[in-house]
Amino acid sequence: MPSPAIETESLAKEYPHGFLHLKKKTSLEGLTMQVQEGEVFGLLGPNGAGKSTTIKLLMGIIFPTAGSARMLDKPVSDVSMHREIGYLPEQPYFYDYLTAAEVLDYFARFHGYSGAERGERVERMLKKVGLETAGKIQLRKYSKGMLQRVGLAQAILHDPKLVILDEPMSGLDPVGRREVRDIILELKNAGKTILFSTHILSDAEVLCDRVGVIAGGKLRGVGAPGAIVGMKTVGMEILFELAEGKAMAGKFLATASKSGGGYRLSVAEKELYEALDELSEAGAKIIAVTQIKPTLEDFFMELVGKERAQAAAVEVSGK
């Protein structure tokens, strides 16, 4: 079995704070996870959950208090492995006195490309992220979304095996987000391993093979976006039509809402047949009956809700 592209073992990070740095704030606690080669893995979590801390630890920007991490079969302290890794920092900021083309050329130099090859790669990347006409403008004149595109371009400039993106959709308009999604899918199809953090759940649901949910510095669950929230049905949805003038009376009919040309009714799974009987008696035409499954968002909100309630309890108790 091939070794994972990313592997962390009880990874933890504490920051000293307070007077004389005597207090410790835990930012990440005992993170053990694996990202397999060729997979798109999403790190989900609210702001301050520990997503960026995890990524910074992997990229050697900060150092762990405990535990270890390996990428592409090498410890993260070995920067030679960065030849095979592309990284987009959160809210990327580059030298604003340079143009996009110059920034990309600067980064390409670290990979030892010849002048001609650098020129070709820079041009190709600018085109890929939709900046081919803005490549000669200094970055100080760029919008946040444009900087994000430059960030993405520099991350994939050297055709890395593993791409780590910290909030890649941040600051982008819907068109930009769609383009970034397409680039991620393109990278996936090219067999790259991708780890990205986000708090936009729809992106994770669309793009990820697996997600890991982090909250309060701890990993709360890992799995396929569908599996992580469980396969349990939380209810049933009935779409039906009812002739005009018919009374919307009854235990279930009274709760139905208008939807397009028909009506929509949500009921508990155990009440399905009772509701169908009532609709049938009322002369309704059943269009569809579907299971309601929890979304990643529901799972996420439940988790964050618990976390906040816990934090509030700690704050109230003063512990």
Added chain:
Amino acid sequence: MSRVLTVARNTFREAVRDRVLYNLVFFALLMMAAAVIVGQISMDIETVVMISLGLSAISLIGLLIAVFTGVGLVSKEIDKRTLHAVLARPLQRWEFLLGKFTGLVMTLAVNTAAMAAGLFLALLVVKHSLVRGDSVVLVAVFLILLKLMLVVALAMLFSCFTSPLLAILFTGGIYVAGLFVSELRSLQVTNLTPQMQKFFAVISYILPNFGNYDVMGAAAHGRGIAGRLVIYNTLYTLLYCAIVLGAASVIFSRKDLK
């Protein structure tokens, strides 16, 4: 080495685009004004005044750039987080530091060379000719550049573990203290306790001896500067810079970035 040069080249480009070299305009104006005023004095001291003024200006302007830009070399990259994408390359942190140092030294070398050319031009205006003995000014300029290298290394070291403001104060403080190393050593002959004598002796050898680089008097009066002094100062600077940058690398390599 190519990675170090890549960082150095970009640091030089940054200095140029941030208009660091605009100080040359100020220097040119100063030299022009001095040439006009000194020309009026005409008491056979024009050359001495011009050289003293020129070398002082080269030293002061260079020091201001070395301290303020030197402190910002690393701290600015950390604050603006431009470092994150750079360190995601196959680049060691010490290579980054060395590249930044080299880039600023390149900038200072170009700046100092341009100011030296301006000084010679002003001398030509005042004296109407240059003689071979004037080349001693070039040696003085070279020693100023060595001094600036050491100041940059110190500024980088302090900026690796403290705030930019404190780093500026520490660098300035060490520079001023370093000008008085000889005086500190001569304290040993006064009535001090043996412990204090030892303390001052140790301090005087730890502090960079910036007094060694001051040959302005000799240059202004056309006295020769011993080749041995130049060689010793060059070796001293290289060794001191290596130690200071080594310490900076150790600190920076363990530093958590924002």
